[in-house]
Amino acid sequence: MGAEDLERETTSFDPKTWVDPKPVAAPAEDTPIEPAKSGGLKPAYIAAPVALLAIAGGAYCLWPNPTEGPAETQTAEATPDAASEPTPTPSTSVRIIQVRGVDDLGFSLEEMGVPTGDAFTMAEEAIAALGTQEQMRVAVELTEDGDAKAVRTISAELPNGTSVKLTRQSDGTFKRENILDAATTRVRSVTGTINQNTFYASAVEAGLPDSLTTPFAKAFSFDFDFQREVALGDTFSATWEETVTESGRNAAPPKLLYVRLDTAKGSKTYFAFTPPDESEQRWFDESGQGNERGLMRTPVDGARITSKYGYRTHPISRAQRKHNGVDFAAPTGTPIYASGDSTVLFAAPRGAAGNFIRLDHGEGMQTWYMHLNAFADGLQPGKAVKQGEIIGYVGTTGGSTGPHLHYEIRINGEPLDPLTFETSEVEALAGEALTMFTTQRDSTKAAINEGD
Ligand SMILES: [Zn+2]
Structure with a gap:
């Protein structure tokens, strides 16, 4: 199964229109x-x-x-x-x-x-x-x-x-x-419009620090297919905290506090919060519902995905060719994430699939990733990977005419449409955690308003 489908890969993207995945120099x-x-x-x-x-x-x-x-x-x-310093030095x-x-x-x-x-x-x-x-x-x-x-x-x-x-x-x-170079923490916000070929370029133009573009896109990777559901004209907002020393350096990496994306499909708003017994911040909506799902909708760094005008009006023009998955056009080298917690089943070149990864999510569910330029270091069958972990990098190996990720979800071998596949939400915050979240959410909101 699969290999014959792979021959049908008909993606044709124009890499010339893409921005460099690793923009020159640090900001x-x-x-x-x-x-x-x-x-x-x-x-x-x-x-x-x-x-x-x-x-x-x-x-x-x-x-x-x-x-x-x-x-x-x-x-x-x-x-x-001489007046103020009696002893000349x-x-x-x-x-x-x-x-x-x-x-x-x-x-x-x-x-x-x-x-x-x-x-x-x-x-x-x-x-x-x-x-x-x-x-x-x-x-x-x-x-x-x-x-x-x-x-x-x-x-x-x-x-x-x-x-x-x-x-x-x-x-x-x-x-x-x-x-100790006295550092001050301040909150900054930007609002922008996707007016470039990628979210990345638009966000940087709007003033979002380069290092925050990927975390921003990742916050929405469960809700939006960045290839088809995010397009020119969509708007975004971000608020982050930065700690800057008197000498103008970042004393710590800037941290996102709030993200919002408005598209034709809908709007999503998330607040960063670290639940009491966890060590890393996660994203929660207004009501305390986490952004995570069983599988990501965009298992690739969405910031780099080409958002071409017109995708929305012809989202599945290649459907009649029995395409078993979705294609995400992104520059070679763009990180690809494990769509959910899983075990690596296969990670090697295979015919038209090119460099090919299959992940086993249990209960008969697998996700497939094709045409990779390279695998993540140490990725091999049997390895356990976490949702959002980098498993490889976009390429154009095998039957492919331009760098992109071909992504499939399969249950018991049968391909499903990743665009409509809905997976379960994670548990919402409750009790004390919810109270703490609410307090922090409100102070983030207040900071956003002050920042304006
Ligand atoms: Zn494809």
Whole structure:
């Protein structure tokens, strides 16, 4: 069974119209702010330290802390104010640079006027104390008496996101301490229209952070077939929480709180909530009913699915060819999810099906996935997979004319129409969990309104 059906694969999609599944570069939110696009790995001085530090005073307060002592002036070439500082201190300056490794830092310190021998010894000590050779943003605080410059502190934002400060001790070593970059949490909302070929492109254009497009689409993967039931002109809203440090970094990944999708098929609204005895947030509608079902309606990253205008008016034009499943057009490499909790029955190339996965959901129910570009690592018969887990990636192997997922639901071998197949809902929240949900839902609603 099956193989003969596979020969009938007649999908013809135009990949040229798709956006890149892995958009170039990370959005600014994950990138430390570079004061100057100095480029390259060579350390570069900030051209105008005074101007920069004026910014630094507001945006980069984690750098040498102005409240610590009178010597830590925030002006580049500080002229201690005799009136407020009875004891004149050596003037200090701060340089913010990008460095990678000992030599890089050593040369930079040397260029700043630190005597050569000291510069490299210090660089070695500092890099050892920072514990990484990777490129990072570093603020060097120098003290100077006449021509002699010495390093007082080195503050760095490590590649792992933590900020540390090294203070030079009298014995020449550095004392390392973590700096807490005060972070504030805020709630943001966007509303947009699907006016691009994919939900992904439309959402990013509307201002939804790139990293939230997939979780957004996944929230609706039980309700909507993103290929046929989401189209140009549909609207969406999302509200999320983000924790941003004073220096403009995301201190934590942004988290969706609320999602809404309005289509011709209908509207769905979900609120994020972590039930009391669970560790991860799930989606619940206004009344506390979870979004999950026995099987997903869109078992592929819906954000990447091509929503072409006109699909809705001719949703099953290929029906007369006895198509046993549904096709989801998405760029090669788009993740495919296990539609429900299951055990892998088959995961290998097979004729016209190309790279083919069959999952066993028990009670005679299976789901089939064809034409994959690749299988998820370690996927093999007998492996248990969870609903929503990535099992493979969209491709165009076997009898297929363009990258897409062919998806089937079979009960006792008989194909069912995934578009009309209804599976059971999970249990709704009740009791104390429902009370907690209601409270959180209302505060999310209030936050959305404030955000407007
Ligand atoms: Zn198909």
